[in-house]
Structures are given as C-alpha cells and as structure tokens.
Amino acid sequence: MPKAAYAILVSAALLVAAAAVLPAPVPHADRILRPPSGSAVFGTDALGRDVCYRTVLGFGYTFGQAAIVLGASLLIGLIAAVISALKFQRWPDRLIVVFAESLRSYPALLLVLMFAAVGAPPIYLLILYFWIPIWRSFRFELTSQQREPYVLWMRLMGRSGPLVLLTEVFPNVLPRTMPYVVGLLSEVIAAQAAIEFLGFGPDIEQPSLGRILLESGQVGVSASWVWMPSLLVLVITALSVTWVVRRYRRAIKWVPIG
Amino acid sequence: MGEPAPQLAVSDLVLVDRESGRVLLDHVSLELPAGRHVGTIGPSGAGKTLLARSLIGLLPPGVEVKGGQIRSPVTGSGEDAAPAGRRLASMVPQTPANALPPTVPALRLVTDVLHWSRGYEPGAARATATELLDEVGIHAESYYKRPHQLSGGMAMRVAIAAALATRPWFLVLDEPSSGLDPIVRRKLADLLLSVADQASITLVVVTHDLWMVNHLCERVIAVEQGRVAADGDPSQLASTRIGRIAREHSEVARQMSSRAAASSAEHHDAEPVLTFEGVSVDYTAPGSVRRKVRALSDVSLALRAGQSVGVIGPSGAGKSTLALTAAGLLRPAMGAVIRNPTRPPHTHGRRANDYGVRMVFQNPFATINPRYTVGRWLEKAISRDRRDGDLYHSVVELLQMVDLPDAVRHARPAQLSGGQCQRAVIAACLASGADVLVMDEPVSMLDPVARDEVIAVLRELRQRQRWSYLLVSHDILSIMQLCEFLVVLDRGCVVECGPLDRIVACPQRDITRRLMEAYYAPTRHHAATSGSHEKTCSGDSSGNDR
Numbered sequence: 097m098p099k100a101a102y103a104i105l106v107s108a109a110l111l112v113a114a115a116a117v118l119p120a121p122v123p124h125a126d127r128i129l130r131p132p133s134g135s136a137v138f139g140t141d142a143l144g145r146d147v148c149y150r151t152v153l154g155f156g157y158t159f160g161q162a163a164i165v166l167g168a169s170l171l172i173g174l175i176a177a178v179i180s181a182l183k184f185q186r187w188p189d190r191l192i193v194v195f196a197e198s199l200r201s202y203p204a205l206l207l208v209l210m211f212a213a214v215g216a217p218p219i220y221l222l223i224l225y226f227w228i229p230i231w232r233s234f235r236f237e238l239t240s241q242q243r244e245p246y247v248l249w250m251r252l253m254g255r256s257g258p259l260v261l262l263t264e265v266f267p268n269v270l271p272r273t274m275p276y277v278v279g280l281l282s283e284v285i286a287a288q289a290a291i292e293f294l295g296f297g298p299d300i301e302q303p304s305l306g307r308i309l310l311e312s313g314q315v316g317v318s319a320s321w322v323w324m325p326s327l328l329v330l331v332i333t334a335l336s337v338t339w340v341v342r343r344y345r346r347a348i349k350w351v352p353i354g
Numbered sequence: 355m356g357e358p359a360p361q362l363a364v365s366d367l368v369l370v371d372r373e374s375g376r377v378l379l380d381h382v383s384l385e386l387p388a389g390r391h392v393g394t395i396g397p398s399g400a401g402k403t404l405l406a407r408s409l410i411g412l413l414p415p416g417v418e419v420k421g422g423q424i425r426s427p428v429t430g431s432g433e434d435a436a437p438a439g440r441r442l443a444s445m446v447p448q449t450p451a452n453a454l455p456p457t458v459p460a461l462r463l464v465t466d467v468l469h470w471s472r473g474y475e476p477g478a479a480r481a482t483a484t485e486l487l488d489e490v491g492i493h494a495e496s497y498y499k500r501p502h503q504l505s506g507g508m509a510m511r512v513a514i515a516a517a518l519a520t521r522p523w524f525l526v527l528d529e530p531s532s533g534l535d536p537i538v539r540r541k542l543a544d545l546l547l548s549v550a551d552q553a554s555i556t557l558v559v560v561t562h563d564l565w566m567v568n569h570l571c572e573r574v575i576a577v578e579q580g581r582v583a584a585d586g587d588p589s590q591l592a593s594t595r596i597g598r599i600a601r602e603h604s605e606v607a608r609q610m611s612s613r614a615a616a617s618s619a620e621h622h623d624a625e626p627v628l629t630f631e632g633v634s635v636d637y638t639a640p641g642s643v644r645r646k647v648r649a650l651s652d653v654s655l656a657l658r659a660g661q662s663v664g665v666i667g668p669s670g671a672g673k674s675t676l677a678l679t680a681a682g683l684l685r686p687a688m689g690a691v692i693r694n695p696t697r698p699p700h701t702h703g704r705r706a707n708d709y710g711v712r713m714v715f716q717n718p719f720a721t722i723n724p725r726y727t728v729g730r731w732l733e734k735a736i737s738r739d740r741r742d743g744d745l746y747h748s749v750v751e752l753l754q755m756v757d758l759p760d761a762v763r764h765a766r767p768a769q770l771s772g773g774q775c776q777r778a779v780i781a782a783c784l785a786s787g788a789d790v791l792v793m794d795e796p797v798s799m800l801d802p803v804a805r806d807e808v809i810a811v812l813r814e815l816r817q818r819q820r821w822s823y824l825l826v827s828h829d830i831l832s833i834m835q836l837c838e839f840l841v842v843l844d845r846g847c848v849v850e851c852g853p854l855d856r857i858v859a860c861p862q863r864d865i866t867r868r869l870m871e872a873y874y875a876p877t878r879h880h881a882a883t884s885g886s887h888e889k890t891c892s893g894d895s896s897g898n899d900r
Contacts, residue, residue: 120385244720245713246721246722248713249721249782252682252712252713
C-alpha cells in the first residue's frame, strides 16, 4: 500500500488517541459565535468553545467508536460465518440465517428508539446491526471455496473440516473480504454520527461529530463555521476510506509461501 | 447467395496484455474468406480464442492492439462494410449456460435476438424463433426453460440458435464439444454442418478436439505461442506435433477395437482396494428441501490393487457422482463403499480419515491452493512417514518422477500450463502415499500435447507404484490408454461392465453401442474418401480419424 494510506491510518489513530486523553474544550461566554480568526482558526460555537478543537476531538471520538463497532462486528461476523460454513444449511446455519434476516427486517430507527427506551448504549445496536453484512460476506466466500478441488483434496488427505477451513480456506478468503469490511467503516462512522445527531450517545460534554452537527442546528445555517468542519470531516473520512480500500484491493496479491 | 461474401482479416497484428505487457498475439496475418470452415488448434494459452475474437473485432478487456490492424468490416476499420441484411459474425462461447441470460427462457431469447438485431415484428420473430429452435433440436417442451434448466448440450444448441438468428456470415464456436459425451458431440457436429450448409454460414471452430476439427473443418490453423505455426487443410498438419499425436490416437483406437479380450485377467487375484456394495446416492432436488433425486442406483463393483477401471456414460449418467462417492466426498444413501481395507488409516503415516484414495480433478489449476507455490504444496502433501528426510530433496525427486523441472517448485498454479499443473497434482498423489487414484475427466481441459504427457506419466507411475485407477471420462481414448476394465453407466445404473477390449469390440447394450458408434464414427472427410464403415462384433473397425 502507498505511504499516504499508512499516513491516513496513523493520523486517524493519533486523533482517536488525542480524543481519549485531551480535556474537553471549555466554554467562554465572552467569545460566543465568533467567525474564524487568528485566535480560533474555525471560529467558536454558541458556548464560545473552539470549533477546531471540538472537531478534532469529535472526530477522534466518533472514529474510535466506529472502530470499536467494526472490530466487534468483525469478530462476531467471523465466528458466525465459520459456524455457518462448517454446518452449512444445517440447523446452526439456519438459526443464524433466521436471526440475522429477522433483525435486518426491523427498521433501523425503530431499533434506535427501542435501545434508547431501555437505556442501552447505541454502540451495542450498531454492533448488532453491522455483524450481519460481515457474516454474510464471509459465509458466501467460505462456503463457495469449500467446494473447490483444493479443499476437497485436503479433506481426502484425512484433514478435518475445521482444520481445512482455518488453514486452507480462510487465508484465501481473508484478503478478498477485508476490503469490504474496511469499506464498511465509512458506513459505521455515518451511522454513529447519525445516532449522535439524534441525541443518543456520549455525555453532553463529550464532543462528537453528530453532536456538533446537532448543536449547530441551534445557531442556524448562517454560522456555517460551526457545522461546516464536521460535515467536511465526515465527507473526507468517507472519501479517504474509499481510497484506502481501492488501494488495498489493488495491492493485494497472492503472497507465495515457501 | 446473391450477396458479396465478406472475409475476416487481420494483418501483422500484435496484441499485448495491458497489465503485464505480455505479447499474446505476435505479428499475425490471416485472411478467412467466407465459404471454408476453419478450425484453430494449439496448446492452452497459445492464443487460439484470442485470434478468433480479434478476427471478429471482439477483443476482451485488458487486451491492447500494439501493432498491425484488424481489417474485418465489423470493426469499422475495413475498407468495405458488412453486407446489408446479414451480420458479419456471431460467437458461441465455451460455456454457453453461463453466457445466456439467466432469467430468459430459450424461446424469448431467440425471439428477442430476431427483434433487436433484424427488426422482426413480435409475431414473425416468435414464428422464426420456433423454427430456429426446432432446427437445432430444441422442441416445444424446452421452449420455456431457462439456462439453468438446460443440460450443457441443450444450452449449446440454444446459444447456436440465438447466434443463427442474427444470420451471420461467420459463426465462431469456442470449444463446442467441451464436456459433451461422444453421442451428443456427434449430433452437435452434424447439426452444425447441416445448419451451416443451409444458411451459408462459415464455421470458425476453436478447439482441442481433433475429431471436431477433422469432422467440421476444411482448413486448420495451428497456433503456438501467439504465432500461426501451420495453416492448411487437415492433411497438411500431419508433419506437426499435433498431427503426429492424432495419428497415434487413431492407432491406439484401431488396435483396441480389434484386440481380443485376453489381457484383462492378470489382476483378478489381487485384493480389492475399492468396493461398492449396492451403493445408491441421492441429491436434494432443486427447489425442494425434502424431495430427493437418485443419482446412483444400486451400484456394485470392485477395483483391485493395480487394476484400472474406466467409467463412461452419457451426460447425467452419474459418472462424477460415482467418482466423488468412491473418494469419500459423497455419502451413499444406501449400501457401502469399502476403501483400501488392507492399508487402513493410521498406518503408513496416514491420518485418521485418510484411506489412501486421492482424486485428480478436471481443473488442475483449482486443485492446488492458489496461495501456495507448487513446492510448498507438495511439502504439505508429503505423508508423515516420509517427512523424516530432507523435504527439499523429496520435492525435487517428486517433480522428477512426473517429468517436471526443478524450477516448477517456485511457481504458483496460475504460472504453469494445464499439463504441468496436472502433473504437479499427480506428484502430490505420490507424495501423500496414494494407493487409489479416482480421476474425473483429468485430461479434458488439456490440449492434445499436454494430454499425452499426462497420460504417459500416469501409465508409467501405474507400473511403478502399482496404483489403481478409477477413471471417469467422456474421452474413450484416454480410458483405452489407461484402463483394462470398463463400466458403462446410464441413468445412475451400471448397464455394462467387463474387460475393456471385449466391450469396445462387442458392446452388448444399446447405450454402449451408441457411445462406441459415436466415438468410432468416421469424420465426413474420411467417409468421403474411404466410405463409411460399420463396426461389427467381430472386432473389425475402421474410420477413426483421431
């Protein structure tokens, strides 16, 4: 992968770390809604807080939450896909299919409201939602590869199904499926921001991209310096993820072993 | 005809792969005037299909014209345009079932082609479409079938009908006989000749099948490494390597058909290594959870150590099911398959479920894990009791045993030819201590040269290793070269079974007789020069042009 792709990943990680350790911006009553200037590069918001600082922390928080969601979804999706592949079209696979399909049939907004009603953190909802496409993608790849002659050949040598799946099939499937999983990151970030925008999510003190957009609604469209940076960050993040995925797809080749 | 006959032409054409820069066609100049059926033959990857596609201006994506010119009118770069009322060319791809629109029934497909390409009104298009489908042997009961509901031969016929609907001057057929049994192949060849003669269509056949070329074509172009190696009528190819192979094949078939049934008894005392006892295998019917379709019915047979049994039968007879069941990859619904009782698992360095049965699949490229080099894959295949020695030298030794150079160790499957890849698979069978090789069409994807190399290796190793073969194939010649017993399957049942030379010389069942007749049928050129010969149970046969 090119150095720029690594630079993007490292920058994102640094911003996440910064959001975790830096203190939240302090309100200043004497500099409310000031446009961009030398003292505040992106201006200040309705409470006099530095928009630039808040955007950086907001991105770090939202991105970090999205990364956690994606990681947990990947883990659950992978485990479910391995079970599905090993017991394809038998009851464990059918059970997962029925659960996943019925969950997906509920409108997302309804689930958000249900989660909010019971006070569950929205991150659980996102995990519950995003393991399904990952499971579906891995399940398709794993089951279609299991009929390939190289897999049947290894089974004829007396190797067990799970062993062949993990040592022969999985390494072939992973590079093909990971770009899709990484590509989901922008979708997860957008979903996370949308939930924050609806008012669910972090404490009121914690800056996040969705909350910044929510609060900027109170100051109106004319104070564009308040909402524009967060919106731009969301768009740039989506474009960056797409670009990294494209580069990754181009870069992956079969790495010869031995 | 009344219309001026066009020609397909390329001059000094150089085609390269855009990504790797590899030269695919190297300064090829060729003119194909309408009127003489043409066959292109040559090794896999030589550029046969690409040459045919470039002649009709249908270059695949990623291929770039680096030099020369495509002069066929269809590209618009020629001096004369395609004559009005007829398309210059149509193409039937190698696997038509995949190329046909998946949701469109046969009749609608041909009707649509007539409507869109020739401006027929719906009623007239439908009437002409039914005529065309009847002409290619697709009758009313199959009009509304979609591609997945058609057999390989039927899908090919529908694709041919759709191609004929455009009324082309040239019809390009890419491996038309691939996967077809001898009976269907013969019917298809006769059908192609008949429709081509009726509609004044020139056939351009891209194939490995020397019988098809001899039967259909008046001109043969041999392509090797992106260059035209020979160009002339089929008899002029006698001096080329493929011509020599064709002669050898013809000789093998002729000898087999006239040989007395005497040489087959030598393995009768050996212990059985694979036994089918009343085996039946069911598949779940498409679109149903509970309904079963019986693919094999009450099959009993025994394969003894050192013995080779060939399995033939029409498409859909259950041959591949038999192979998969023999290997243990399908579980019988009834009966039992006993594998290698004298050398059970846990002995000879084998794992708990390893019965010493290996399978050689049709597609050698898919048999080797694409992530591995051949050397690494062979190291993984080496059985536990042979792992004490130096793995490097073991791999080199294995490669030598199948006539592969040491350099193949570092290659991945995609970097090898089909023949090399299949020999690497055979080396893996050696490495893993196989006793029985179940082979499902092991040479059908290979060109004649690679095919003969693989057959030679299998024959030599059989002698040396005392391997037993169960060979499933439409290619009766490879069965003749490798086996001494023959099983004929039809609709999941064994209909005939016995020494190969006896069955070849004197088939008892109708289906066997039809398969043999289709296989031994003279090509039209041979029939024209020497007259047709009927094969009789006395063992006389002639006319095989392989």
